[in-house]
Amino acid sequence: EAGVTQFPSHSVIEKGQTVTLRCDPISGHDNLYWYRRVMGKEIKFLLHFVKESKQDESGMPNNRFLAERTGGTYSTLKVQPAELEDSGVYFCASSQVGKPNTEAFFGQGTRLTVV
Amino acid sequence: AQSVTQLDSHVSVSEGTPVLLRCNYSSSYSPSLFWYVQHPNKGLQLLLKYTSAATLVKGINGFEAEFKKSETSFHLTKPSAHMSDAAEYFCVVSSYSGGGADGLTFGKGTHLIIQP
Numbered sequence: 001e002a003g004v005t006q007f008p009s010h011s012v013i014e015k016g017q018t019v020t021l022r023c024d025p026i027s028g029h030d031n032l033y034w035y036r037r038v039m040g041k042e043i044k045f046l047l048h049f050v051k052e053s054k055q056d057e058s059g060m061p062n063n064r065f066l067a068e069r070t071g072g073t074y075s076t077l078k079v080q081p082a083e084l085e086d087s088g089v090y091f092c093a094s095s096q097v098g099k100p101n102t103e104a105f106f107g108q109g110t111r112l113t114v115v
Numbered sequence: 116a117q118s119v120t121q122l123d124s125h126v127s128v129s130e131g132t133p134v135l136l137r138c139n140y141s142s143s144y145s146p147s148l149f150w151y152v153q154h155p156n157k158g159l160q161l162l163l164k165y166t167s168a169a170t171l172v173k174g175i176n177g178f179e180a181e182f183k184k185s186e187t188s189f190h191l192t193k194p195s196a197h198m199s200d201a202a203e204y205f206c207v208v209s210s211y212s213g214g215g216a217d218g219l220t221f222g223k224g225t226h227l228i229i230q231p
Contacts, residue, residue, distance in 0.1 A: 095215035
């Protein structure tokens with residue numbers, strides 16, 4: 001069974017450009033999460049989808065970030081326009097709904113560098 | 116509010132010697148605690164988790180951790196380090212018992228270096 005996959009693995013863009021990150025969760029996992037690790041800092045929560053609905057987006061840093069999960073399958077995270085401080089590793093995780101203490105499975109992350 | 120402090124950014128041990136990665140937490144609720152590992156170019160993998168059952172938790176690859184409420188600690192140990200253990204380790208706390216990746220607060224990570 002495939003795990004959580006993220007595309008691309010690396011992205012280098014110029015300040016002001018737009019970048020879209022994609023996450024494919026494990027099939028059947030209705031929970032999908034985005035986390036981010038900025039250089040030298042902790043991994044921090046961005047937002048949480050249950051199916052196609054945003055359950056919690058309290059971690060989104062500002063309105064330059066837009067996350068979608070149309071159809072409740074894969075998710076995209078768009079940064080527009082990108083700023084230097086957006087550089088970091090973006091992780092996606094998925095888990096099953098309705099199972100207490102269920103494990104979350106993380107992808108390998110997308111390393112975003114804004115120059 | 117909850118927080119996690121990983122006391123060492125880097126730990127270096129010789130192959131075959133014990134490993135100790137330290138973690139202290141703060142939580143207003145009865146926490147769930149986790150250790151995740153990230154090998155180079157890989158995703159975060161769950162090593163073990165504590166969810167208010169036994170205080171000594173055994174995980175994969177010979178790792179274990181002990182929940183000590185009085186010390187607010189959840190240190191990760193392994194009796195004998197292997198070269199393949201070289202990775203970055205994250206201590207994580209959650210106040211949500213529902214599981215998944217809800218409400219996870221990560222520590223800054225500890226790089227484990229294994230000397231031959």
